[in-house]
Each structure stands twice: as C-alpha cells, then as structure tokens.
Amino acid sequence: xxxxxxGDRKPLRISAxxxxxxxxxxxxxxxxxxxxxxxxxxxxxASFKPQNEIFSTVxxxxxxxxIEPYIRGWNALGVSFTQFYWNTLVIAVLSIVGNxxxxxxxxxxxxxxxxxxxxxxxxxxxxxxxxxxxxxxxxQYVLFLKLGWVGTNLPLVVPKFFAVxxxxxxxxxxxxxxxxxxxxxxxxxxxxxxxRIYWRIMLPLSMPVLATAAIFTFIWTWDDFFGPLIxxxxxxxxTVQLGLRSFVDASGDTEWNSMFAMSVLSLVPVFVFxxxxxxxxxxxxxxxxxxx
Amino acid sequence: MSAAMTAKPSPAGGLVKRGxxxxxxxxxxxxxxxxxxxxxxxxCLTLGPxxxxxxxxxxxxxxxxxxxxxxxxNYTRLLSGDPKAVASIRVTLLFVIFSVPLxxxxxxxxxxxxxxxxxxxxxxxxxxxxxxxxxxxxxxxxLWRQLFASNGLVNLMLEPFGIVGPSWVSNPNxxxxxxxVLAIWQFGSPMIVFLAGLRQVPQDMYEAASIDGAxxxxxxxxxxxxxxxxxxFFNFVVQTIEAFKAFTPAFIISGGTGGPVNxxxxxxxxxxxxxxxxxxxxxxSALAWLLLIGIAFWxxxxxxxxxxxxHYDD
Numbered sequence: 205x206x207x208x209x210x211g212d213r214k215p216l217r218i219s220a221x222x223x224x225x226x227x228x229x230x231x232x233x234x235x236x237x238x239x240x241x242x243x244x245x246x247x248x249x250a251s252f253k254p255q256n257e258i259f260s261t262v263x264x265x266x267x268x269x270x271i272e273p274y275i276r277g278w279n280a281l282g283v284s285f286t287q288f289y290w291n292t293l294v295i296a297v298l299s300i301v302g303n304x305x306x307x308x309x310x311x312x313x314x315x316x317x318x319x320x321x322x323x324x325x326x327x328x329x330x331x332x333x334x335x336x337x338x339x340x341x342x343x344q345y346v347l348f349l350k351l352g353w354v355g356t357n358l359p360l361v362v363p364k365f366f367a368v369x370x371x372x373x374x375x376x377x378x379x380x381x382x383x384x385x386x387x388x389x390x391x392x393x394x395x396x397x398x399x400r401i402y403w404r405i406m407l408p409l410s411m412p413v414l415a416t417a418a419i420f421t422f423i424w425t426w427d428d429f430f431g432p433l434i435x436x437x438x439x440x441x442x443t444v445q446l447g448l449r450s451f452v453d454a455s456g457d458t459e460w461n462s463m464f465a466m467s468v469l470s471l472v473p474v475f476v477f478x479x480x481x482x483x484x485x486x487x488x489x490x491x492x493x494x495x496x
Numbered sequence: 497m498s499a500a501m502t503a504k505p506s507p508a509g510g511l512v513k514r515g516x517x518x519x520x521x522x523x524x525x526x527x528x529x530x531x532x533x534x535x536x537x538x539x540c541l542t543l544g545p546x547x548x549x550x551x552x553x554x555x556x557x558x559x560x561x562x563x564x565x566x567x568x569x570n571y572t573r574l575l576s577g578d579p580k581a582v583a584s585i586r587v588t589l590l591f592v593i594f595s596v597p598l599x600x601x602x603x604x605x606x607x608x609x610x611x612x613x614x615x616x617x618x619x620x621x622x623x624x625x626x627x628x629x630x631x632x633x634x635x636x637x638x639l640w641r642q643l644f645a646s647n648g649l650v651n652l653m654l655e656p657f658g659i660v661g662p663s664w665v666s667n668p669n670x671x672x673x674x675x676x677v678l679a680i681w682q683f684g685s686p687m688i689v690f691l692a693g694l695r696q697v698p699q700d701m702y703e704a705a706s707i708d709g710a711x712x713x714x715x716x717x718x719x720x721x722x723x724x725x726x727x728x729f730f731n732f733v734v735q736t737i738e739a740f741k742a743f744t745p746a747f748i749i750s751g752g753t754g755g756p757v758n759x760x761x762x763x764x765x766x767x768x769x770x771x772x773x774x775x776x777x778x779x780x781s782a783l784a785w786l787l788l789i790g791i792a793f794w795x796x797x798x799x800x801x802x803x804x805x806x807h808y809d810d
Contacts, residue, residue: 226614229609229612229614230614230615230616232609233606233609233610233614236606236624237620237623237624240623240626240627240681241623241626243643243649244626244627244630244639246649247635247639250642258642259647259648259652260652261652262649262652262653305533306533306534306537307534309530309531309532309533309534310530310531310533310534312530313526313527313528313530313531313534314531317526317527317530318524318527319523319524319525319526319527319528319531320520320524320527321524322527325531325535328538329534329538332538332542334737334791334795335542335546335788336737336740336741336784336787336788336791337741338764338767338783338784338787338788339545339546339549339784339785339787339788340541340542340545340546340549341545341549341767341771341784342545342549342552342771342777342780342781342784343544343545343546343548343549343552344541344545345771346548346559346777347540347545349559363537363541365533366533366534366536366537366540366541367533367534367537368537368541368542373534397526398526398530399526402530423629427632427633429632429633429634429743429744429747430743430744430768433747434768434772445633445634448634448635448638449634449748452634452638452641452748452751453751460642463638464638464642466635467634467635467636467638467639468635470633470634470635471630471633471635471636474629474630474633475626475630478622478629482622482625485625485629486621486625486688489685489688489689490688490689490691490692491692
C-alpha cells in the first residue's frame with residue numbers, strides 16, 4: 205500500500221520478502237532432511253550403544269562408545285561375515301562383467317546396425333521390462349535345478365551374460381544414439397567391421413554409460429535378497445543380505461546392537477558408491493527414470 | 497549403405513530374388529550376431545519360462561514328481577476365494593493405492609521447492625535421494641522393525657507427549673502403514689525424475705504469464721502441471737510396477753509369514769510361500785499369471801486414460 209506513495213521503497217520490500225521466503229524454504233528443507241536422515245543416524249549410533257540403551261533413549265549419542273557389537277556381530281553366525289562379503293563381491297563383480305558385455309552388444313545392435321526385424325525385437329525388449337519376474341521364476345528355478353546349479357551362485361550370475369536386465373540395454377541405446385553417426389560411418393567406409401567399430405569406437409566413447417551401468421549393477425546385486433534367498437541354501441555360500449537375515453532369525457530381539465552393527469556395515473559399500481559416483485547415479489535416474 | 501544396395505531394382509527373376517535374399521541375410525547377420533546373447537536369454541530365460549509357467553498353472557507340480565494336468569483347477573481355487581489369495585490381493589492393492597500417490601506427491605512437492613534456484617541444491621538432492629538407494633536392503637527392513645516396535649524409537653519419541661503407541665509392526669491395523677511409510681521415505685528417485693522434467697519447462701512461459709498478471713498458483717496450475725504430465729505419468733507407471741514387486745521389507749519385518757494375520761502378505765510374498773515353502777509350483781504359477789494379467793490390464797488402462805490428462809507437446 206505504501207509502495208504507491210513512495211515508489212522507491214517497493215523493490216526493497218519485495219527483496220526482504222524474498223529473503224524471508226528463501227529462509228523459510230531452507231528451514232523446511234533442513235527440517236525434512238533431518239527427519240529423513242534421523243533413522244539412519246540413529247541406527248549408526250545404536251550400533252555403538254550398550255544393548256539396554258537402545259530401547260531407553262532417543263539420543264544420538266551413546267553414553268559409552270563400544271566397538272564390541274561389531275566384533276561380536278561379525279562372528280555371531282559360526283561363519284563369519286568375511287565369507288558373506290567375499291561371496292557377495294564375487295557375485296557382484298561377475299554380474300557387472302556379464303551386464304556390461306551382453307547389454308552393450310545388444311545396445312550396439314539396436315542403435316547402430318541395420319537388420320531385419322530390428323524394430324520388432326526392440327519393442328519386445330522394451331516389453332520385457334514390464335514383465336513381472338514371478339512369471340519366469342518357477343520354470344527358471346526348475347531349469348537351474350535340472351542343471352544342478354541350485355545351491356551355487358550360477359543362477360544369480362549366468363543370466364547376466366544373456367542381457368536379462370533390459371533396463372541397461374535401454375540406457376545404453378539412449379547413450380549410443382547420442383554419439384555422432386558420422387564417426388562409425390566413416391570407419392565403415394574405411395572397411396572397418398562392425399566388431400571393430402563396437403570395440404574401438406563405441407565402447408571407448410561410452411565410458412560414462414558403462415560406468416553408470418556398472419554402479420547400478422553393483423548396488424542392485426549387493427542389495428538383492430530374493431534371488432539369493434531362493435538359490436542359496438548353504439550358509440557358506442550366503443550373501444551379506446542373507447547373512448543379515450539369518451542373524452535376525454538367530455538372535456531374535458536380543459542382540460539389537462550387533463544386529464545394527466552388521467546392518468550398518470552392509471550399507472557401507474552402497475554408501476561409498478553413492479558418495480563417489482553421485483553425479484552418474486543421478487544422471488542415470490534422470491535419463492531413464494530407473495526405479496531406485 | 498547396405499540398405500541402398502538391397503533397394504536397387506533388380507533386372508531378372510528367381511536368381512536375383514535369391515541373390516537379394518542372400519544379400520538381406522548377409523546384411524542382417526552382424527545385427528543378429530551382436531544380438532545373439534540377448535536373443536538366447538530372451539528365449540531360454542524369459543519367453544520359454546513364461547510359456548512353461550503358463551502350462552504349469554494348469555497342473556499340480558511339486559518339483560519332485562512330473563506335473564499332472566488338472567485343467568483350470570488352480571484358477572477355480574484361486575477365484576472361488578482362497579482366503580490367503582484374497583488377503584494378499586487386498587494388501588497389495590492397499591499398498592499400491594496408498595504408497596504410490598503419496599510418494600509421488602512428496603517427490604513433486606520437494607522437487608518444486610528445490611527447483612527455485614535454491615542454494616545448496618546438490619546437498620539437499622543427495623540427502624533426499626539417499627533413502628531410495630538404501631531402502632530396499634535387509635538392513636533398512638531390520639531398522640524399520642525396531643523403529644516401529646512397541647518399545648522402538650517412534651514410541652520413545654511419542655512418550656514425552658503422553659502418547660503410548662502400539663506395537664506398530666505386530667498390530668494388524670498398523671503393520672501395513674509402516675510399510676507404506678517406508679515406501680514414502682524412498683521418494684528420492686521420482687523426485688530426481690521430476691527435477692529433470694521441471695528443468696525442461698521453458699522459463700519464458702512464466703515471464704509471459706507474470707506480465708499478464710497470472711498468480712504463482714495459476715502459473716503452476718496452468719503451465720507447470722500440464723507440461724509435467726508426461727513425467728508424472730512416467731513416474732506413476734514405474735512406481736506402480738515397483739510397488740507390485742515389493743518383497744524384502746515385508747519378508748524381513750514379518751519374519752517371512754506376511755503376518756500379523758496376513759496384514760503384510762504382499763502378493764509376491766504369497767507366491768514365494770506357495771512355490772518355495774509349500775512347493776505348490778502349479779498353484780504359484782497360476783498366481784503369477786493372474787498378476788501378469790492384472791498388470792497388463794492396469795498398464796493398458798493407464799495408457800488409454802493417459803490420453804485424457806497427459807499433455808504431449810507435439
């Protein structure tokens with residue numbers, strides 16, 4: 205109102221309001237951030253707390269910091285978590301290799317080669333992304349049972365070499381399409397075979413998308429619970445997630461602090477990948493809208 | 497190049513036709529060579545198993561004995577009211593109906609707040625995204641079990657206010673709610689998709705609108721929201737499919753039972769129980785196919801109705 209009488213005051217008022225608006229948005233966002241992170245921080249602190257303190261205080265600071273829950277948890281199951289970490293790492297690394305090879309081959313075919321039925325197969329490939337895994341689960345299990353693979357990590361790893369994760373094909377196709385076609389057309393003119401174009405031109409130029417696919421494969425295999433639950437039965441072959449689950453079953457509600465200690469450790473690899481490769485992860489999600 | 501060669505008109509009959517076919521095969525062969533791993537995987541690990549499970553859904557099958565044909569027996573048992581199947585369908589639908597819209601609303605609101613050229617955007621974005629990266633793991637399910645236990649963190653926090661909270665996870669009235677909260681906590685990945693979508697909205701539209709005197713709310717309602725509908729639709733489809741597949745949290749929190757009183761018996765969990773606890777593989781296959789049909793109908797329905805509310809800019 206006063207702005208009509210003295211015109212020079214108006215911009216100042218508006219900017220003051222803007223500052224208040226900005227600050228209140230920050231206040232809301234900071235509160236929300238704390239609310240989001242509180243459970244995680246609380247779990248971290250609980251993993252250092254004495255058992256009786258977990259259920260008696262909301263505080264993030266233990267009265268005494270103890271590393272003992274970690275030591276006890278690590279060996280609580282007879283087989284130590286070292287074995288579970290090793291098993292998971294083997295599965296994750298093999299899955300990364302399988303996904304990168306098979307998905308990039310398929311993506312190269314879909315984005316760069318001309319062949320009969322290409323659009324048809326591409327549509328089918330997209331369709332498989334919508335297929336709920338329950339439908340293929342039982343016959344796959346029977347197949348792997350017949351092959352004698354149940355109880356080993358082969359059912360978790362071998363399918364990755366056959367590009368079953370259509371998401372990554374799609375992600376790579378999107379990336380390959382952004383690489384100038386002139387490059388491989390020129391190479392084709394010079395008599396380059398498709399294989400050489402794939403290996404010498406496309407792959408070296410596609411490091412960002414290959415890295416993204418590798419990171420997502422790692423995180424998903426690390427977190428996978430359903431697959432190992434079905435296929436692994438011997439505790440010596442367990443993954444970290446299965447180990448954690450047996451811990452819950454074995455200790456029930458008695459050893460929360462060491463259970464949290466092992467839970468925290470199981471999140472560490474994913475968290476480290478998140479810190480290191482946040483930009484790639486966020487870009488990967490923004491371009492394909494992937495689930496996690 | 498090779499396409500131009502095959503398209504050339506050929507002078508004479510059968511021989512040339514065979515030549516053209518041969519050239520076609522030769523032109524296509526590198527494509528199929530590169531596609532071979534995927535094709536093998538598609539036939540042996542996807543299409544083949546899907547058809548086999550369709551067959552198994554009409555049989556009794558316990559893995560040890562060969563399957564015996566029982567016609568539509570599994571389906572009649574399923575549709576004439578297997579109480580656990582009914583319960584699991586109900587639980588899953590409730591979960592989808594509550595978790596997906598709430599998750600998307602949170603994701604959109606936070607994305608809008610972050611999209612105003614705010615300082616510290618990368619930090620906020622990282623914090624909000626972190627839960628959706630960790631949320632599917634067993635560790636977080638264990639944490640949730642403690643947070644909502646009778647003497648867990650949530651009830652400890654309610655204590656000063658004089659509220660004595662129930663044991664959320666073991667009370668059938670609340671157990672599903674805790675899983676919905678867990679799903680909403682993971683709003684980070686749709687938020688990132690929304691942020692990417694918001695960045696595509698041309699800024700000059702807002703300038704033009706504010707010159708014409710449109711309020712902020714009107715600008716949101718008339719510009720942002722319509723231009724964002726493709727992204728909303730995309731997020732909606734992806735998150736719905738994800739919600740249908742949820743398994744780990746329900747399994748860990750209920751100890752694999754889907755309890756208390758089937759209140760967290762997700763459809764996936766029921767399929768797992770039938771197949772791998774009771775080895776009723778035929779019935780489990782019928783359950784899987786019912787889910788496939790349900791999802792197919794739902795997706796088709798979503799795409800058909802999307803014509804009426806999704807705004808495409810061409």
